[in-house]
Amino acid sequence: FSTMNTSDANNTPQCYSLKSPPFNYTRPISSAYFSTIFSTLGITSNLIAFIVLVKSFRRMRNRSRSFFLIFLAGLVVTDFMGLLVTGSIVVSFHFTRFNWRQVDPNCHFCNFMGMSMVFYGLCPLLLSATMAMERFCGINRPFARSTNMSKSRTVYMVLMVWLAAGCIALLPLIGIGSYHIQAPGSWCFFNISSKGSDMVFSLLFSFVGLTSIVVSFLLNTVSVVTLIKVCCGQDRTQRSRDHEVEMMVQLILIMIIASISWCPLLVSTILLFPDANVVLKLLLYLRFATCNQILDPWVYILFRRAVFKRVYPRFDWSRSSIMTLYPYFQETARRFTRSSLGGNLGSDETGETTKSNVTSPSTLKSPD
Numbered sequence: 001f002s003t004m005n006t007s008d009a010n011n012t013p014q015c016y017s018l019k020s021p022p023f024n025y026t027r028p029i030s031s032a033y034f035s036t037i038f039s040t041l042g043i044t045s046n047l048i049a050f051i052v053l054v055k056s057f058r059r060m061r062n063r064s065r066s067f068f069l070i071f072l073a074g075l076v077v078t079d080f081m082g083l084l085v086t087g088s089i090v091v092s093f094h095f096t097r098f099n100w101r102q103v104d105p106n107c108h109f110c111n112f113m114g115m116s117m118v119f120y121g122l123c124p125l126l127l128s129a130t131m132a133m134e135r136f137c138g139i140n141r142p143f144a145r146s147t148n149m150s151k152s153r154t155v156y157m158v159l160m161v162w163l164a165a166g167c168i169a170l171l172p173l174i175g176i177g178s179y180h181i182q183a184p185g186s187w188c189f190f191n192i193s194s195k196g197s198d199m200v201f202s203l204l205f206s207f208v209g210l211t212s213i214v215v216s217f218l219l220n221t222v223s224v225v226t227l228i229k230v231c232c233g234q235d236r237t238q239r240s241r242d243h244e245v246e247m248m249v250q251l252i253l254i255m256i257i258a259s260i261s262w263c264p265l266l267v268s269t270i271l272l273f274p275d276a277n278v279v280l281k282l283l284l285y286l287r288f289a290t291c292n293q294i295l296d297p298w299v300y301i302l303f304r305r306a307v308f309k310r311v312y313p314r315f316d317w318s319r320s321s322i323m324t325l326y327p328y329f330q331e332t333a334r335r336f337t338r339s340s341l342g343g344n345l346g347s348d349e350t351g352e353t354t355k356s357n358v359t360s361p362s363t364l365k366s367p368d
Helices: 032-059 062-098 108-140 144-147 152-173 196-231 238-271 278-302 305-311 321-327 325-339 347-357
Strands: 181-182 187-190
Touching: 032 062, 032 278, 062 108, 062 152, 062 187, 062 278, 108 152, 108 181, 108 187, 108 196, 108 238, 108 278, 152 196, 181 305, 196 238, 238 278, 238 321
Parallel strands: none
Antiparallel strands: 181 187
């Protein structure tokens, strides 16, 4: 990747080669109000979520839950930094209207912002897939996971996700793709094109993002079915299972939010924006993607048993209480999981089955 001096009209720097500021684009979606509200709300939300996570981690005694909290902390820190870095650039542009060609004649600042957009965009998707893998192993292979997993290894996994996203973001600097100024002139992003290396990077970005979403969906589906099978059995390891249910609910919500927020941009990138109304669509899809960073922290802030107990303290939120209220659901779930997941869950289920055989007669039910 080479940079050129703007004084020569024939040697325009690459980030200005397709579009050059100033832009005459005054759509409401590109106004300063959108950027300011989104950035402020997102940064505040992630800061609150991080404080809640730190307090929960200090009180946490459940080992698998502590691993999950480390991943959540990585996700919150990523979203917070993404909004802080990119939001500060966009908001400052709207209020100062600085000239990119004068402030950044050699595209260094534009490349930095483009890298930030790609890095902080892919990290939440990759982290969601990594969290789905961790929960899949924790639910389906608990003993294997417990012997190989530690807090330091969980931190290394988060760092590896950041490294992978960083390597992808650096590719345009070595010639695979390119970062360009985008209308209305407040941000930089990679060039979505059907030509040459730009097409390669566009497809790579979409492939990594969509693959992360698909992997999350498949692993979470299997984990939920397995967890239903365990939870619909006799009332055993109650506290541990309640934590697992809580983690799965949070993870599924994170996956749904990421899918809704990112799929429009990722799918459109694969289609390479064949129509002429590309500027408006790109801005609109970017707003959708930003919603992911704003809504993610509220999943953990709101969807916790501690919050539910405060909202409705008279209700018993334990799994046994919920199942006794809906015996038909319990029986239906048992039959479904028996037919879909025949056999044992592994060594974890074997130990629990032994416990159920010595359950007191008062808790035993007649066989189906």
